Amino acid sequence: MLEDRMAAAPRLAPPPSPWPAAYPEGYAVVDVETTGLARDDRIVSAAVYQLDARGAVQDHWYTLVNPQRDPGPVWIHGLTSDTLADAPLFSEIADELAQRLDGRVLVAHNAVFDWSMLAREYARAGSAAPVRQRLCTIALSKELGLPLPNHKLESLAAHYGVVQERAHHALDDARVLAETFRPSLHAAAAGGLRLPLLACQPLTEWSDAPRPIGYQRSYRATSWRASRKRPACPYPNPGRYEPDGRLVQGMRVAFSGDTSIDRELLEDQAIEAGLHVATSVSRLTSLLVTNDPEAATSKVTKARSFDTPVIDEAAFTQLLRDVAPAPDK
16 A cells, blocks of 8 residues: 555645535545446546545545456556456445445546446445535636646646655545645635535446456447547647657547547547547557457558557547646747
């Protein structure tokens, strides 16, 4: 388990008095790592930091989870099939996790994702997560008007001087989030800000279909969609993507076939991250994203001829979480 650095965090100024009466009585700061981002993907690790009404740490907890399938992007979360083989199933840790969530507001970075994954896991286990409200730290940072270059967790951590030790490790991500949430919570209280709380509705869209080790999700039958004009990428192409490295703003990416996330939404996420979405594959293309890498499409064929890496949608969406800023001119 990673060292708990909460005690080393800088002390805050005394909170305003009185504290806003409408604020929650406690929070559960959550991070989950998963096999992917689709509705049939599974959790491979989870961490919870319990905070009191004013953001002080009460307890923290971490567990691996056996997803009973391919662990997905190991190069992101570092959890292999061998590592997870003896881990408990979600159904075996559901009650203990529920005790740590019960009566608290779920706090996460991009909270809709963490909540959706938890809700579906609980549905598979035949129960429901005891969570009534969630708070997204991205939404809170926007409400506070923090001067962030983007809405990544690393940017929020840098703003508050929080050191991130292992990105995409659930326990360390949860610790970093807890350390950054506390000063955000105090700033909101000092300004009398209404917290951006959202209701957590139970989810029923999930799948229990087994996915064997090494499985690649095939894409649905291709559907026609009208082309649309994309904004020009503001960053020059920094060069080709290096396998096992990070994407860099300005890199060109192309898509082939259908996607589980709406294609336009996936393209918008890439553009927002600073990537150049290309309509074709060339020697300048860094990645081809497809859920059927063995398909004999023209894009896949060209990518192979140019030695352009071909990855699936789940791996790409994980890489989107850690795009490096464009190098200085």
